Amino acid sequence: MDAISLQDNGETNLSESILEEIRTSAYTCLVCTDYLTPESQVWSCSNCYRVFDLDCIKDWSKRGSSTQDDHSWRCPSCNFNHNKIPKQYTCWCGKLINPNINYLEPHSCGNICSNPLPNCSHECTKSCHPGPHIEKCTSLGPILKCHCGKHSKQLPCTLTPYNNGWSCDEICNDLLSCGIHRCQKKCHSGICDDCDIIIDSKCYCGKSHDKIYCHDRLPKISSNEKEKWIGNFECLQPCDQYLDCGIHKCLLDCHSISKDIHKCPNDPKNLTSCPCGKHKINELLSSPRKSCLDPIPTCDNICNKRLPCGHKCYWKCHTGECAPCYRSVDIDCHCGFTHYSIACKLNVEGYQPICQTKCNAKFNCKRHFCTKKCCDYRQQAFDRSKLIKKQLRNNVITTAIADQVEFEDVHTCKQICNSLLSCGKHHCKDICHSGPCRPCLESSSDDLVCYCGKTIVSAPVRCGTQLPRCPYQCTRPTSCGHRPEHHNCHEDDIPCPKCTMLVTKTCQCEKKNLVANVMCYQEIVSCFKVCDKLLTCGRHKCKKTCHKPGECTKKCNEKCLKIKSCGHECEQLCHGDKPCNESLPCKAKVVLTCDCGRRKQPMLCFSVNEMVKQEKQRKLEDNKASEVSENNELKNQEDNVDEVTPTIPCDEVCIKERRNKLLFEALGLNPARTKETEISIKMKRVQSIYTQFVLNLYSKQTVWCSSIEDILRKVLTSANDTNFRQMKNSQLKQGHNFRPMKPIQRRFVKELADAYGLFSESHDPEPNRSVFVKLLNTSSLPDVDLSEAYAVYKEFKEIEKKKATERLIKILDANNNTGYHDENSINDSKVQYNYYNGIIIKDVYFGITVETVDAALYNSWNLKDNETDEKVFPLIKKGKVEFINEGMYVFYGEDIIEELLDAENITDVKSQYETQIKSLCELFDVKVKEKNLALKCIPVKIDIQEGIILEIMKEEEVVIPPNEEELNNLEDVIDDLKNLKIESTVVNPKSSEWW
Structure with a gap:
């Protein structure tokens, strides 16, 4: 189904109406109110799709962006906010810069739009167009599996659940994280939930039983003399079991129990070394310890135990905990600018020294600096300022965004601005701020009056108010006495326009010629005549036009042109009366x-x-x-x-x-x-x-x-x-x-x-x-x-043409048995070339020369039969390849007029020659493709004597979708064919010479 038929009629009508109005020059630009044509350079809004003239929208956007902090501007039609100023003229889809003029589809490149659609991974399938893109995607979505991966299906793109996926409603049945039970939920997304099955469990110490969730189990093996069990949780009761000494009790909470875990650490069996571990207890005592209650002896060595700070204890071997560490460590101050050495104990307790360095970070007003000593936010302010500068330099953010960055409270300026206001008289009383100050709110009780007294601003007048432009003529007198130029009344610090009255003045050169129709204000007047004053060389004259006295050319730049002894003119620069330098070589030919x-x-x-x-x-x-x-x-x-x-x-x-x-x-x-x-x-x-x-x-x-x-x-x-x-x-x-x-x-x-x-x-x-x-x-x-x-060459060609004409007359005599032939009959004799006698080699690859093709095809037309040792193509003699243009060569052999003279039937010879050419063309076609020389070979009719292409055999039409490179080179190919003027029918011989 066509994609256009699925979209909304309003979208289609909008695109078509825009194209139709531009095509008929009826579309109006809202900025200049002029009509847009297919030759105009246009720009289209991405929100409302309104089309404007490119120069108009450039000027509009520059004016709009200059008043905004973020340099944005608004569309004249929909008021949509744009951040980019249009610069280049492109097609509707933006792929082609400066597209060619297209009267059928104005400002379109003809390619597929390919704009990404908002709700799927496909692109717009319409050709380059104005107006909105297609709303409904007509493509099929990808094949998606269900959440559990057991089933898969494919839906239309608009129905494909890209974000949420789909469920097959079957039981998940995956093994849960507990490793025992399986998930009983229906097909779902993500990993399965924790196992919520409640089980009866025993604690680690064995004193308590409780019901807990399966996913809360932490199994550990416990055993005593009576039984062995697996504990799954820790109860709130202390262990309180006697150690193996029978005197002390375990002070730990509920834990897993084993036969080796309740050992007394002070028992003589377990404690064999002094507290530092460097000597045996038996070496320090005269008699061995018998009970865990006996005192533990110490040695004279350093304790050397690792302290919480990382250092080692430097006291002698001792019982109990080690003393605090007082070694010196290096630490930064609050602002990180200065380093100090303090006791390690203070560092562990969180003490941080304070230096005397000032912060010097800019406040949010960007005018004042922080003067606090050892500021905690000094480094943070420094990093922020460095990051903002880098992002502004790389165009990541704008100055408007940089001004909105939040500062720390300590770096928020609280001073009074006190800057001079725009009125130039008063100072700002607001808290220090970035950007311009507010207008001055002071006012005056005196009226503002212009020079002529006709334009007045009545009191009260707010401080800084400028007198509006006076629409009346300025009444100030001119210094030259002429009437003043027509201009409005203005302030005293603005000069009046220069006098343009036409007068007669003398020029600036020594001739003092009178020059009429000169404007009164002009001080330098020229008569535009050549000076013609003799220069210092005494031979040439000044070529400068009217100039001030004494400003003639200082150095003569004319050529000498004296006749030297060799008879040629001297080409050196003028050297006055000095003789020419005969030693310089004369370069005359x-x-x-x-x-x-x-x-x-x-x-x-x-x-x-x-x-x-x-x-x-x-x-x-x-x-x-x-x-x-x-x-x-x-x-x-x-x-x-x-x-x-x-x-x-x-x-x-x-x-x-x-x-x-x-x-x-x-x-x-x-x-x-x-x-x-x-x-x-x-x-x-x-x-x-x-x-x-x-x-x-x-x-x-x-x-x-x-x-x-x-x-x-x-x-x-x-x-x-x-x-x-x-x-x-x-x-x-x-x-x-x-x-x-x-x-x-x-x-x-x-x-x-x-x-x-x-x-x-x-x-x-x-x-x-x-x-x-x-x-x-x-x-x-x-x-x-x-x-x-x-x-x-021209005379030789005429002689050869004359010889060819004589041979044609012989052919006519042999066929017509007449002895008279006029020019028309000789021209009619060129029907001998109504057969295919050459081969066009088309689409020659880049870099392939004529010599390469000629050498590759030599063995093909010069082929001999192995049995008879005779040429396979006997009529084709002295074959050669000639250059026509880049990508097209022609092959032809020696003219067969001699064979026609000896033949009884000329038609049979022509037919045999054409048959051999067609057979040879098939061999050539295979050869050029095997050796990657060209794409195809086609028989052709040529006039060998005149070097003219008469006709090319028609090719069978094969529908092959062109690739992108062929589309880009299509115009160049058409131009080449137009220059050659080669068609399927006979063309004008005078315009089809290949050389």
Whole structure:
């Protein structure tokens, strides 16, 4: 049965009415009287369930709590007392902070309410809602056993007796504590009562018989010469039996009797030692004792018996009780502050000394201190004060509760307060108290009159009364002579508002420009013009706006920008007429090329100049070493040395391209064919440096990718400049930490760093995960930058597309026997991809890379038959796994156009290829689940030439209840699928490229 149908209609109507009114923007906030909408941030009272605007209730609660000692405030609707000030906007159940806008169920998170019900252990089963929770729990209660544990049953939660349990009404029959009888009560809770059966018993001494309750028995065995019995109680008669000496009697009350219990302690047989026990009596007497009446001798040793105080008796061996102890013991005074040494006897009698230390504990007024000497409550007051401070520090109690703590009578202040009252004239006559004093009750017979004389408080005027605000205009004259500002009459100690009359004044700079529409009270006026006064450097002007004379910029912060000998501008701060410091390395970038112009290397100007100097020095040394040249020839050679142009050497690729070009020209090959070959050679070089993912992302995010490339080039540029690194080693940047970015951007950074030979590593968890790159000894700039590589890649793709179009025309010719094909017919030929020719690998687990999946699936599509040694999937060639997004990869093989060209029936080849893909998909599905790589694999239709996902096979609908993590990630999955735009039908090819 639905839980909502069981609850009261009033509760249901209240929740629905609140949602309906907010949904239609008809619900009113009682504080601001404005309407609440699904976009508003709201707060609901837990008592009356009235809904308010969050900002309104924050302001209301702060105002209300400021007037209460316990900082509580009351609901504007029901006047219910709240102790917590609302701070955050949450859903109705409070589980989600700042929930998304929901127009169907406003301010609801959509989860189960789960609020604990008051009378059971279950929770509210309604979805997140306003208003009251369900009253009647519809769940079954736990299985409860009866009190005696013989039977058990389960009832609905509302009928389950949680507190009292239930009884089966059978006889308990448990063995009672007496160990003889059994409980005859019906099934009951708790332990069985004591045995109330009355039995006839005999006392320990055997003189009395009585009837007692069974549970009062204390059995003990007694015996004499005549009989043996078990006594169960002690009678009130004394024993009064003679001891074994026959002279003395037992002085004990009724007790258990045995043959060895009535022995005389002074009998010569029983008493063999002196009172201290250190010597035998026979050693102290000349003749032995014959009767218990003979005197007991003592020795000369110390008694040494243990006294009640714990010490030992220090008197000589004696008969009778030991004397009191007079040893000194340490004891605290009444307040526990001072220690004293007193006689042990006094300590036993309860004597406690008194010290001269004052208590100094605060009275309840918290103003005065206790001055009593050796106060008994000093330590108690100290512990109380320490506990209150600790609880206030840990927010366990409030100051209002701390003020209500009871004090001892001795620490209750009885002085007169005598504090100055709020009137500032009289003093408080009450007993000393905490908190503010009462208002002054004195009064005056003079009237209170304001400055203008229009507002009057008639006598008698109570002391401290303030003159009310006068509603009339102030009549005080202004110092500037303008009309006074519009404001009410006020006290003399309050200044009048500043004059806002618009006037014309001169500015503060040396130009003394007139500035109109300036308020009269303004003393500092600016014309907001640039100063333009020549600075002390003599080259630059002051850039500050209108300022007081003499406040120009003291130090010029502009750049020098003079042309240095290298031809670049000086980047140092302005140094006036002083010459530029040519010894500082110039950091301007210079691009060097090889002789053929293919390679390009950016370097710093300083490093290039060093290279030129070294080359000049080398040539001069070579010329001087030549003995054949004459003096005039040497001079000409020195002139030629000045014309040295720095270059970088050609590499193997440059040599190969130059050799291929010469070969094509010598053989007279087709220029168009030569261009295709050159593009193919360049493409192989590009593929050896950059991945296809890097090139594809560069085509879509050119600006961002170029910025990443510039950062990596800056890291490597300073590293390639050896001379600069030797001089500025402390400032050399060894790496770069990128800001947090998305996974696809991090992948681009890592793969581009691999092209530069840099070390890359990801740091920090999501969503703050970033990439750090670091220089290695093998790091170097690639020969081809991204823009050039993409241009080659784009031309190569066009050539491949042209080749694919030619092969499609051949297929159409083979099927239609026609020789003419326009663009529409070629586009229609893409029906070759109306079969499943790829596999989507969905829900890839976190941390699984493309390389891991590719290696795990290689043996599956490359499987061979053991008997024929032929491939199980012969049409699937050069299979590979590509990245689509986080959690989704795609597998596809080489295009089967060549097989279609050779086939007589194209439809059969497509059908065979689709059958092999579906069979392989089943193998993939088993493989990824066994190795915990992904959740499922699905056949897909893709355009291999364009890299476009056309269609994904529909999955069978399986109802699986989502877990909490899937619910939390549902929006992210939907966004990813929207970005991919993958549907069960054919989608727009231009918006579904996976790279």
